[in-house]
Amino acid sequence: MSVTALKPKVAGAPALPAGKVVAIAPPPPRARRLSGMANRLVENALPPVLVIAALLALWQLALSGGGAALPSPAEIWRQSGDLILQPFYVAGTQDMGLGWRVLTSLERVGVGFGLAAVVGVAIGAVIGQSAWLMRGVDPLFQVLRTVPPLAWLPISLAAFMDSRPSAIFVIFITAIWPVIINTAAGVRAIPQDYRNVAAVLRLNQWEFFAKIMVPAAAPYIFSGLRIGVGLAWLAIVAAEMLTGGVGIGFFIWDAWNSSMLTDIFVALLYIGVTGFALDRLVAFIGRVVSRGTMG
DSSP states (O other): OOEEEOOOOOTTOOOOOTTOEEEOOOOOHHHHHHHHHHHHHHHHHHHHHHHHHHHHHHHHHHHOSTTOSSOOHHHHHHHHHHHHHOTTOBSSSSOBOHHHHHHHHHHHHHHHHHHHHHHHHHHHHHHTTOHHHHHHHHHHHHHHTTSOHHHHHHHHHHHHSSHHHHHHHHHHHHHHHHHHHHHHHHHHTSOHHHHHHHHHHTOOHHHHIIIIIHHHHHHHHHHHHHHHHHHHHHHHHHHHHHHOSSSHHHHHHHHHHTTOHHHHHHHHHHHHHHHHHHHHHHHHHHHHHTTTOOO
16 A cells, blocks of 8 residues: 555545555654653653652641741741842842852862862872772771861861861862772773773873873762762851851851741752752763763
8 A cells, every 4th residue: 555645634625545544744853852852851850840849748737837946838938038039139248149158159169179179180090000009098098088077177277377278178178088089999990901002002191191091980080079079068068157258158157146047948958959060060071071981
């Protein structure tokens, strides 16, 4: 049987002959792409939206009665909704939106974590070249990485005599250990065939690092960077609670002293969303550098 493309029926037009099979033309490529994007958006966004909505509903029901020690979502929105709707207002040196406070904290995180990434990858690459050296320093790194971020703060304040470099140092010293350890493990995991190819091509140390080591160890390196950026964000919030300033950490401490629990919950939302965005950003850069080999 022959196949005939489907055409709109026009009044007075002759009917299709009996026995003909009508084939529906497939949608154009652009329509298929848009449909696929919409389906992926629904699959990825709908489950978390439903879970968050259910948790908010349970939270509201649990704290809707009188005498609750913590505020309900409706109470948070009523008292502190302006912090969500106006993140970048400025009414004074300490009266500003949470968007500006997050940006201030991110600036410190950017400096401290950037230094930790550069220094950590460099040290990890050197250590990973020697099994003896790696066994020698690994116990030291494992001990230092377990020190809480705030434990470094008195030392940094004594050394720098200023809150800003002290906070940056706390970020640096907190984030560097997973970067070093994961980079060294990634370098140790590079197949010997890659090293043989580098020897045949007579690559110098820089060429070996840029063309062989970084692409091959990228999954390990960026796993360490993702852990490090999460620790850096935790460290700056904790450090700002004690050092002051206009960051998000100091805002939480100031809201606690002012008994503004609703403002604290909004600040926690900003902190969580920012931390998630930082993790996704580092993961995206890792996929680009590793040419899609990272999950």
